[in-house]
Amino acid sequence: MSALFDAVCTADPAVVLFSSKNGPITAGRIRRTAMDVAAKLPAGKPVYLHTVSAALFVCGLLAAATRRATVFCPAHVQPEYLREIGAADGVVLTDENVAGALPLELATETGRFDIIPGDIDLNFFTSGTTSAPKLVPKRIAQLDLEGQKLHRLWSSRAGHVYATVSHQHIYGMLFRIFWPVISKRVSEDRPVETWEMLSGKLTPETTLVSSPAHLTRIPDGFDTGAPSLIFSSGAPLPLDAAYHAREKFGSLPIEVLGSTETGGIAWRQQERSDTLWTPFEDVGIEADADGGLVVVSTVAGDAPVVTGDLVEKVDAQFRLKGRGDRIAKIDGNRVSLPRVEEALVALPLIDAAAVVDLPQRKGALGAIIELNADGKAALKEFGAFRLSRKLREMLVGRMEPRERPKHWLFAPIPLDRQGKRVQAVLRAKFVLHGDIELGILSAASVDGDSAELSLELNPEMVWFKGHFPDEPILPGIAQTHMAVIWAECLWGFRPFGANLTQVKFRRVMRPGSQVILRLTRDLDRQRLSFSYEFDGIITSEGKIGGWS
Template sequence: MTTYTPISHLMSQGRPDVYPVCSRLDATISWLDFSTRVKALAYGLQLRAENRWLVSSPDAIEFSVQVLALWHAGKQVVIPPNMQAGTLKDLASEYDAIVSNDMATLACDSFVFTPLISQATFIDLYTSGSTGRPKRIRKTLAQFESEIDILEALWGNKLGDCAIVATVPHHHIYGFIFRVLWPLSAGRVMDNVLCTDPEMLKNRLSAFKNAAIVSSPALLSRLPELAPLVSIISGTCTIFSSGGPLSKVAALAFDQQLGYSPIEVYGSTETGGIAWRKQLIDEAWTPFAGVKLANIEGTATLASPFLADALPKVIDDAIELLSDGCFHLLGRIDRIVKIEEKRLSLPDMESLLLKHSWIKAAAAVALASRKQSVGVAIELTKEGQSILAQHGRRHVIQLLKVYLAQYFDKVLLPRYWRFVKQLPMSAQGKLTSAAVHALFSPEDNHHAVT
């Protein structure tokens, strides 16, 4: 039986010594082991003068120990978006030291956990900035606790004592909440292994009687093509997906083979969670409790208990707001481009391509050449791959252009096409404009399909 405790009171309130916290390949970490580690490290860090500490452990349980120890030592937590040398160099002025388990002090009997003050417990996360430099997003523990409270109210009973198995990293906000903070707060076992491929996911799920999966569209959309889902995913009560919309083809495959489809979560580092959906039941997104959206002259604004203040925040996506407060996502505002003075919504083009039976995934970009034009990168379905093999690239492109011509002016039709085995997703399951642009070289100017 799980017992829900806010993170701010978790260490001071505690759990039974033998309570399982985390599963590793070779062992289960108990509450006694976990809390002893947090206590020893918090005591050691309390003796240090540095205040801003970078947390970079690739190990989910060590990462959790370090974050809680820093908070209980009264320190500021800094989590980088990645551990690339260039990123750490850019962030050098943002932290004073890098936390290490070697800083733990075993002679820590005098250290006593006291409840954290949620509003005064901080963490710095980073996201892509408009200048190319990581943009700092400062959050309080209170913001995280508000979100976790709502997640538990929505899905806590459904999850029960499920273990949490993940295919997403723990140092981005989705993984940090769904893989670390929420399981710790709810008393669910977190699996320490990051499942990077279907076989690993299958093996880790088999280690638990019941499990929930925290994943992304990047992996979930490919699972149905690799093997029957029941052979990979067994004993699973719930699947969460975030990082972008899941394709309807993938949602249908899960529903047909497992009897249910993933729960999709929409949000960002800046906003926290915004809404959720099960698209086969309703394609519209349902805002989380307390979250309200408005659409004023095409600008979407958000009021949320997960924000730092009560001021409405403009979000980067265009929405169609429904009378019941739910909404449809129309794509990012900054992806409306002009081609020969005609406006084109790249998300609209992608959405229409995804409705074609040959297309599994699509990404459109505006390419700056002598005359600005559109390039599309496409993953084909098995049907599309068969047509490509039988009739060739030019035949497929021409028929897809005929299809798009039903909806777009001729000057807006893509001139450059890439058929790829897999779109270039990041580790977080996100597809960036830069990654798609990289598929198109300047030489493509001489190889346009017209």
């Protein structure tokens, strides 16, 4: 029997496995719930299991195992996504409000569990290098091995588990369910959504399971406490964030590198920027001819797995050197850029799309869109900002929030001389010199020699510093400079000379303002016209350069 199932099925009914705001969740209640659910599952159908509650996930898993049903773990339960992964052919088992699903509710009574569950298939969906969600099959026994590995490494220091991450992905599943249950420790039933919800709860008897998305956003004044262990996974943690976490919690986070395909690969505590990664036991690592990380482990089935990470080997350890594929890490989760592009092109207004991740924007996605005739009419009617919001709404049924681009440019997609898209060039269309100079672009359109950009005037922009200390405003010279740089970014165009004509500054613009910048280039005269609009009123305008 699986180590996880053995721990649940043989424990005294009163043993607490999970903790919730409604009280403890015991092994007996989980067994009883699993028995009730198993009786409702139709024979021969796969189970698509997705829950917010970790305890109910165990209930669903145990119920499926008694029926020897194959289990799939959807990344989310958006209707179009469920159709895409074939959930219509099975049973959706969830504690969320999903039409046609079999609801999961925790039993109030305890119960025995007389059926021995089998080592069933457990299938994950990840973002592969293609546009389609990638199916990664696992056996429960493989996850047991992972949990036992973590037990041997860290259980002597581990305590009650609090987490900011979901258990639907393999990292959260291992650290919130398999390891604690196997180790006979209590885990919180639901993830913590905000740092404030953890205030006063983290003590030396607790373990925090988190991610870079949360550890880089610890609010000032938060009563952090001092958990015995802090884990982070999903992406390498920035060094300053690691140091900040040590300052807040008293110890460096343990970063875990892994993937659904390979399981845990390696770990480190980042004392320096060049801290190496140490492979887990029974994990072999190599670098292929292109510097790509190749992993061999018993958990992965002993077959070599190419991860997409670039590495440099240093004896038995290694150094990460970025990604070699088109998978972006956003808030610690993998997002397939080809998949997002495919979803965009499927929309009725779009001919072509190029998507990039923007590290300067915490990894948020930017999309360069070529519109069809209907799309161009919609752009003319709504403007770039409103059209971008409408397109985001059209993606809701298929994609999670992190997969939907936040920054939009409606313009021809730039290509190199070989007709290929270059990621660095695409990123430059959104950020040329950084938000501290140009503002944060949310949407833009380019139509021949005219462009319209929706910008947020980031309070950290250099132009606000010292001008004026108590009442910062955006100086006129900064406005003209921004116009010139954006013209260079969008068209590769710079006006001839620096003389200013017909310039009018009517209203001040302050930090945080959402403004519209309109640009028009005159190639014959080598002149750039600009205007800024705020709250529907032209705040400034003028012409830059040009032949006399």
